[in-house]
Amino acid sequence: MSKQPFIAELHDIGKLVDTNSADLKDIKKGHEYGGFDFKQYGYVKPTSPSWYQQISDGKSLKSQKIEPDYRGDVLLSKIADNIASTISRTHIEDRHKKGEVVHRVHILWNPQTSPEAATDWAAFTTRENLTEMFHFIDTCQSHEEFFRRYEIPLRRTPEDKSRPCNVISLYRHLELQGKIYRVLRNHCRYDQENKKINFFNREGKIDQGDNINNIAGGHLIDKNEKGEKILDYKQKGKWVARIVQCWVDFPHRFSRLRDLNILRKRMELIEAIASAPDTQDYVLYHTSDFLCLFLPLENVCALETLLAPLIQANFIIRYAEIESELMLLTSSFDQVYRRFHDFKEKEKKYNRQILVRDKSVYQGYREALEPPLCEICQAATGKPRAKDQVTDYICDHCQSLRDFQEPVHQLADWEKMPGKVAWVKISLNQEDLEDVISKLYDQYVDSIPEEILQKEHRKAYKENLRPLALQMEFVQCYYHFLDEFESKIRKLVHTEDLVYPIENYNELLILRLDRDNDLVKLCDLYLRLMDTYFPECIRNDLNPIVFSMDCADAKFPYMTHWEFLSHTDENIRLRIPGKLQIKTNVKLYQELRDTLQSLSQSGSRFLHQLENIAQSGMGNSMVMLELMNQRWRHTEIFRLAEHILQSQKKKAKSGVSVIQPILAFYKLVQHK
Amino acid sequence: MEEITRVFHHFTLTCEQLCIGERIKGGTFRPCMETIPSSTLKGAFRYFFGTDDSDYDNVFIGIGFFQAASYCKDVFRIAPFDSCMETAKLPITMEYLRPAPGMTAIVADVYMCDSAAMQTILEIFPTDIRIGGLKSKGFGDCHLEYGGRLDANHSKIVPGYLRGRLLLDERNAFGIESVMQAHPGYLFFPTSLSGGIYKPALFEGSIIKGPQFLVEKEYEYDYKKSF
Numbered sequence: 001m002s003k004q005p006f007i008a009e010l011h012d013i014g015k016l017v018d019t020n021s022a023d024l025k026d027i028k029k030g031h032e033y034g035g036f037d038f039k040q041y042g043y044v045k046p047t048s049p050s051w052y053q054q055i056s057d058g059k060s061l062k063s064q065k066i067e068p069d070y071r072g073d074v075l076l077s078k079i080a081d082n083i084a085s086t087i088s089r090t091h092i093e094d095r096h097k098k099g100e101v102v103h104r105v106h107i108l109w110n111p112q113t114s115p116e117a118a119t120d121w122a123a124f125t126t127r128e129n130l131t132e133m134f135h136f137i138d139t140c141q142s143h144e145e146f147f148r149r150y151e152i153p154l155r156r157t158p159e160d161k162s163r164p165c166n167v168i169s170l171y172r173h174l175e176l177q178g179k180i181y182r183v184l185r186n187h188c189r190y191d192q193e194n195k196k197i198n199f200f201n202r203e204g205k206i207d208q209g210d211n212i213n214n215i216a217g218g219h220l221i222d223k224n225e226k227g228e229k230i231l232d233y234k235q236k237g238k239w240v241a242r243i244v245q246c247w248v249d250f251p252h253r254f255s256r257l258r259d260l261n262i263l264r265k266r267m268e269l270i271e272a273i274a275s276a277p278d279t280q281d282y283v284l285y286h287t288s289d290f291l292c293l294f295l296p297l298e299n300v301c302a303l304e305t306l307l308a309p310l311i312q313a314n315f316i317i318r319y320a321e322i323e324s325e326l327m328l329l330t331s332s333f334d335q336v337y338r339r340f341h342d343f344k345e346k347e348k349k350y351n352r353q354i355l356v357r358d359k360s361v362y363q364g365y366r367e368a369l370e371p372p373l374c375e376i377c378q379a380a381t382g383k384p385r386a387k388d389q390v391t392d393y394i395c396d397h398c399q400s401l402r403d404f405q406e407p408v409h410q411l412a413d414w415e416k417m418p419g420k421v422a423w424v425k426i427s428l429n430q431e432d433l434e435d436v437i438s439k440l441y442d443q444y445v446d447s448i449p450e451e452i453l454q455k456e457h458r459k460a461y462k463e464n465l466r467p468l469a470l471q472m473e474f475v476q477c478y479y480h481f482l483d484e485f486e487s488k489i490r491k492l493v494h495t496e497d498l499v500y501p502i503e504n505y506n507e508l509l510i511l512r513l514d515r516d517n518d519l520v521k522l523c524d525l526y527l528r529l530m531d532t533y534f535p536e537c538i539r540n541d542l543n544p545i546v547f548s549m550d551c552a553d554a555k556f557p558y559m560t561h562w563e564f565l566s567h568t569d570e571n572i573r574l575r576i577p578g579k580l581q582i583k584t585n586v587k588l589y590q591e592l593r594d595t596l597q598s599l600s601q602s603g604s605r606f607l608h609q610l611e612n613i614a615q616s617g618m619g620n621s622m623v624m625l626e627l628m629n630q631r632w633r634h635t636e637i638f639r640l641a642e643h644i645l646q647s648q649k650k651k652a653k654s655g656v657s658v659i660q661p662i663l664a665f666y667k668l669v670q671h672k
Numbered sequence: 673m674e675e676i677t678r679v680f681h682h683f684t685l686t687c688e689q690l691c692i693g694e695r696i697k698g699g700t701f702r703p704c705m706e707t708i709p710s711s712t713l714k715g716a717f718r719y720f721f722g723t724d725d726s727d728y729d730n731v732f733i734g735i736g737f738f739q740a741a742s743y744c745k746d747v748f749r750i751a752p753f754d755s756c757m758e759t760a761k762l763p764i765t766m767e768y769l770r771p772a773p774g775m776t777a778i779v780a781d782v783y784m785c786d787s788a789a790m791q792t793i794l795e796i797f798p799t800d801i802r803i804g805g806l807k808s809k810g811f812g813d814c815h816l817e818y819g820g821r822l823d824a825n826h827s828k829i830v831p832g833y834l835r836g837r838l839l840l841d842e843r844n845a846f847g848i849e850s851v852m853q854a855h856p857g858y859l860f861f862p863t864s865l866s867g868g869i870y871k872p873a874l875f876e877g878s879i880i881k882g883p884q885f886l887v888e889k890e891y892e893y894d895y896k897k898s899f
Contacts, residue, residue: 251857255697316856318877337893356893358879360853365840365872369858373870375697378858390699390762557701557765578747615773660773 004048006070008077008181009143009174011053013133015161016153016170018122024130034065043130046137053077060211061195072190072197079216080181083329086159086168088464100452105158105169108440109474109534123153143178147171159469163452164445164461168469176469180294182281184241187296202240202353204299215239217325220340220352231343231352237325240353243284243468244293244303244321245331245430248310252376254558255392257411257501258402259376263288264502265401269309279306285472288505290430292331292471297323304361314377314397316362324354331468332434339463374398407501408510415554419514420576422551424522425565426485426507428478430471432544432568437467437474439542478545481533482506488525508565517669519549519574520593527586541587548573580664588647592665595636599666606634607666610659623659637662678847679786680827680885681794682819685736685803686777691748691768691811692804702805704745704767707876708736708780709837711859712803717784720801721793733845734784735836735886742779743769750809768811783822783885785845794818822885831895832887834878839871848882852895 014031018024027041034055038045045051049070055063059078061071103121107113124133140146147154154171188199191208197215201207209215217237224230248270252262267288274283274291282301284292295301307317322333330336333356340354366380374382374395382393394402414421445458453461486506490498497512513519526547530538537543546568550561556577564575570583584592599607614623624641631638641658648658685708692712693702710733717732751763771777784790797818804812829849838846839859855877858870874880879891 253694253697253703255701357895358853358891358893360855362854362856365854365856368861368872369870371860371868371870373695373858375695378695379856392698393695557697559697559701559703560767563703 004050004138005141006049006073006077007140007143007146007178008050008053008073008080009146009178010050010137010140011077011081011177012159012170012174013137013146013150014054015157015159016123016150017130017133018125021122021125023126027127041127043134046134048138048140049073050137050140061197062210068192068195071195072188072192073185075197075212075215076184076188077177077181079212079326080177080184082212082216083180083326084173084177084469086173086466086469087165087461088327088330088466100163101161102163102166103157103161104166105156106163106166106444107473108167108437108444108470109477109536111536121153121156123150143174147175163448164441167441167444168473172469172473176284176472179281179284183294183296186281187300188239199239200297200300201238202297204297207238209238213237215326217327217352220328220343233351236352237327239326240297240323241326241329242293242295242297242321242323243329243331243333244291244295244319245333246291246293246303246307246317246319247430248289248291249316249318250314250377251316251379252398253378254562255375256387256402257408257558258404258406259398259558260407260501260508261401261404263505263508264404264407265313266310266315267502267505269313269315272309273307282306284468285475287428287430287475287478288507290428292468294329307361311361311363314363314379316360318358318360320356320358322354322356325352328352328354330466331471332438332466335438335463408499410496410499411510411554414512417512419512420516420551421554421556422511422513422519422522422549423561423565424509424511425546425548426482426526427546427548427566427568428475429544429546429568433471433474434467436537436542436544437470438462438465440536440540441465441467441470443536443540474544477533481529481545484533485526485529488529489522492521492525513551516551516576519551519576520669522549523547523572523574523589524593527590530586538586541585543571543586546571546573550575550577552577574668576668580667582661582664582668584644584661585647588643588661591640591643592662593669595640596662596666597669599636603634603637604666606630606637607659607663610637611663614659678827678845678883680822680883681784681786681790682822682826682885683782683784683797684817684819685780685782685814686817687780687803687812687814688777689768689770689811690778690804690814691766691806693766696764699762700764702764702766704769705837706738706743706745706769707836708738708782708803709859709873710735710839710842711837711861711873712736713782713784715862716801716803721789731787731789732784733787733842734782735838735846736780736782737835738769738778738780742772742775742777744772746770748806748809750806766806768806781885782816822883826883826885828884829881830884830887831879831881831891832884833889833891834874834876834880834882834886835888836886837873837875839873841871843874843880843882846882846886848880848886850881851878852881852891853879 012031014033019029032054052066052070052074055065059075061075063071066074124130151171155169157170158166159168159170159173160166188197190197196208196210198206198208213235215237216239218235219232222230222232248266250262252259254260270286270288270291273279274286282293282295284294295303304311310317320333322329337354337356369381372382372393374380375393376398377395380395380397382395384391385394385399442462445461493511498509500506500509502508548565550564571585572589573583575581610623610626613626627638627641640662644658644661692705692708694705696702713734713736714732745767748766748768749763750766752761754761769778797816800813800815802812803814837857837859839861843851851874855875857873857875859873860868861871862868
C-alpha cells in the first residue's frame with residue numbers, strides 16, 4: 001500500500017475537469033471517478049489513499065471497496081465535506097432536480113467580477129491532462145501543494161455548479177473542509193477491528209459510530225401520521241461539536257499614543273494562534289480582532305486553553321457558540337436556533353441538539369486592588385511613572401506595551417502645523433456580515449427565473465444557506481479592499497501627512513488635513529472603492545463595513561477619538577468634535593453630498609430656520625411641518641428630510657433630529 | 673419568571689450638568705461614565721443623609737441609569753491652581769454630561785435597595801443632593817424625587833444584559849440570582865473616611881439572571897450545559 005498521505009482536499013479534484021470539452025465529453029460525466037474504467041481508456045488508477053474519496057459508498061465504514069486502514073479517513077472527509085457545504089445537504093424534503101449548470105462563481109457582493117461565460121475555469125480539459133491529474137493525486141504531499149498548484153482554477157470553479165448553489169469557490173470550500181476534517185481526525189480514534197470510529201458524545205463520554213448518519217446526524221424534519229412536521233429522531237447524530245465566534249476586546253483606555261500598541265499585540269497574538277501548526281486548523285478564519293473556530297466540546301478542547309495567550313495578555317474574549325450535532329452546525333446561529341425551537345414537538349423525548357450561548361472568558365478577578373488603579377486597563381494597581389511633568393499610574397503590563405515602540409512620532413510635528421488631524425478607522429462588523437450575506441443570497445435566489453428555479457423551492461434554499469465559507473470569502477475581499485485603500489490614499493496625500501500607526505494593521509490611519517472638507521474627499525475615495533469591491537452592498541444598502549473619521553486638533557484626547565471610532569452603529573460616521581457629527585448609511589450620505597454641495601443661498605437660509613425650530617424644543621413634527629409648507633420652494637431639502645425620517649424609522653430610532661444631519665453635512669462641505 | 677420579595681425604591685434624578693469621572697488619563701483627560709455606578713450612589717447618599725448604622729457600607733445600595741435621549745457628552749477644560757507654586761497646573765479636559773439638544777435637564781432612574789436607613793429618609797423626598805465631581809464648579813447638583821416602590825413587572829427575574837455597574841458583593845442585595853457571564857471591572861469601596869480599595873465589579877454587558885430593571889435586553893439563548 002502506498003505510504004502517501006491522505007489529503008482530504010483532493011476529494012473534489014474531479015470538479016476541475018471540463019467533462020464537456022471535445023476531448024473528454026465521450027469518456028466522462030460527473031466529477032467522481034470511483035466507477036471510471038481506467039483500462040478502457042489506457043489510464044493508470046492512482047494508488048494514493050486520497051483516491052478512496054472518489055468511491056461513493058465511503059459514507060460507511062463497512063465499504064468493501066476501501067482499504068480498511070483508510071475507511072475512517074474517507075468517512076471523516078465526507079462528514080467534513082457536508083459540514084463545509086454552503087447549502088446544507090440535509091435539508092431538502094423533496095429534493096428537486098438540480099438547477100441550471102453554470103461554470104462560474106456568482107460573487108454575491110460583486111457579480112461583475114465573475115466572467116459571464118467562463119471558459120478558462122478548468123484545470124483539465126484533455127485526455128493528457130487527465131493523466132496529469134491521476135499522477136498528481138498519487139504524488140501530492142500536502143493540501144498546501146494542491147492549493148498552490150491549482151489555485152487559479154480552484155478559485156474560478158464553484159463548489160456546486162448548479163444555480164443557486166454556485167456562490168462559493170471550490171478553493172474556499174476545500175479550505176474549510178480540510179480544516180474541519182483535520183480537527184475531527186485529531187479528536188477521534190478509528191477502531192479498525194470493530195469497524196467503528198470512537199469519539200466523545202454530547203455527555204462527554206466515549207461513543208461509537210460507523211456511518212455518516214449515526215455519527216453526524218441528518219435531516220431535522222420528518223412527518224408524523226397526521227402529516228405534521230416534527231423532529232426526526234432517526235437522523236439523530238451522536239457526535240457534537242461547536243462553532244465559536246470570538247470577539248477579542250480590551251478594557252484599555254488610550255491616554256498616550258504608545259497605548260495603541262495594544263492593537264498590534266492583539267493582532268500578533270491572533271495571527272500566532274491562526275498560524276501555529278497545532279492550532280491553525282481550529283481557526284476557520286480570523287481578522288485583527290475576531291476569530292471563528294471549529295472546536296469539539298468544551299471538556300475535550302477548552303476554549304481557554306486554545307486562547308490562553310490572549311487571556312494572559314488581559315484581553316477579554318466575548319464569544320457566541322453553537323453546540324450541535326455535526327450536520328446541523330452553521331455560523332448563522334440565530335436563524336437555525338429559532339427554526340429549531342419553532343418545531344411543534346409532539347413527542348415527550350426531545351433529544352436532537354442545538355444549543356447557542358453568549359459567553360466570555362477573561363483572566364479573572366483579583367480579590368481587591370490597592371489604589372491607584374492603572375489608568376489604562378483599570379484592572380490592576382498602577383505604579384507611578386513620570387513623563388513630561390506628569391505622573392501616570394500604569395501597571396507593569398500596560399507599561400510593557402508602551403515600551404514597545406512609538407507608533408506616531410509625526411504627531412509631535414503636526415502639533416506645530418496648521419490644520420487638523422483626522423483619525424480614520426475602517427471596521428468590519430461581523431454580526432452584520434452574516435445578515436448581509438443572507439440577504440444578498442435571498443436576492444440572488446429571487447433573481448433566478450422560474451423556469452430554472454421554481455418558486456416552491458426558493459424558500460428551502462434560503463433557509464438552508466450556511467454562510468461560513470461566504471464569510472471567509474468576504475473577509476478575503478475586505479483585506480484586498482483595505483490594501484487598495486491604502487495604496488490609493490498614499491497617492492492622494494503627502495507621505496509626511498499620513499501614517500499607519502501599527503505595521504500591517506491597515507484598518508487605522510491618521511492623517512493631517514489642511515481643510516475640514518477634505519473629509520469629504522476621503523469619504524468619496526472610500527465610496528469609489530466600495531463600488532469597485534462591494535457594489536451590491538452599496539446598491540442594496542446592505543453593508544457590514546463601517547467607515548469612521550474623527551477630525552480635531554493634534555492634541556485632542558486619543559481616547560475620545562478611539563471611543564468614537566470603535567462604534568459601528570452606522571456605515572459612515574464623521575465627526576468634528578464640538579462642531580458636527582454625522583452618522584448615516586451610504587445611500588443617504590451620497591444624497592446629502594450631491595444635494596448640499598450645490599445648495600443655493602436661499603436653501604442655506606431655510607436650513608438655518610429649520611435648525612432654530614429644532615433647537616427650540618418643538619421636535620421633529622414642527623420641523624417636518626415647516627418643510628411641508630415650503631416643500632415646493634425647497635424640494636431637495638424636503639426630499640432629504642423624508643429619506644432621513646424613513647431611515648430612522650427603519651432603525652427604530654425616534655426623537656433624533658431630522659434636520660441635524662443635513663445641517664451638519666452642509667457645514668462640513670461649506671467649511672474651509 | 674419569578675417575582676422577587678426584595679423591595680426597591682425608584683427615584684427620578686434630574687440634573688443640569690453632571691460629571692461621574694473615571695481616572696484621569698495621562699494627567700490631562702478625564703472621561704465621564706454614562707451610568708451611575710453603585711459606588712457613586714453609596715458615597716453620595718452616605719454623605720448627604722448619614723447613618724447611625726454600624727454597617728454603614730451596606731445601608732445605601734443602589735444603581736442609576738441615565739435616560740438615553742436626555743443627555744449628551746461635552747468637555748470642560750480647567751487648569752487647577754497650585755497655590756504653593758502660585759501657578760496653574762497643566763490643564764485637564766474633563767468630560768461631562770449635559771442635557772441633549774431640546775432637553776432642559778438630564779434625567780436618570782435611580783433604584784435603591786430597601787433598608788432601615790432608606791426607610792428613615794424616604795419622608796424627606798423630594799430633595800437635592802450632589803453627585804460626581806467638579807462640585808466646586810457647579811457640577812452635580814441633582815434633584816431627587818421619590819417614585820415609589822418598584823412594581824412586580826420591574827422586579828421580575830429575567831436573564832439579560834446588565835445596564836450599569838455594581839460591586840460583585842452587592843449582587844445578592846440586588847436580587848441577582850446568577851452571573852452567567854461577567855464583564856469584569858473594579859469599583860471603589862471606601863474602607864475609611866479618607867481611603868479605600870478597588871473591589872471586583874460587574875460592568876455593563878454582563879449577562880445576569882436578575883430583576884428586570886437591571887437588564888437592558890433580555891438574553892434569548894441557552895445558558896445551561898444541556899437540555
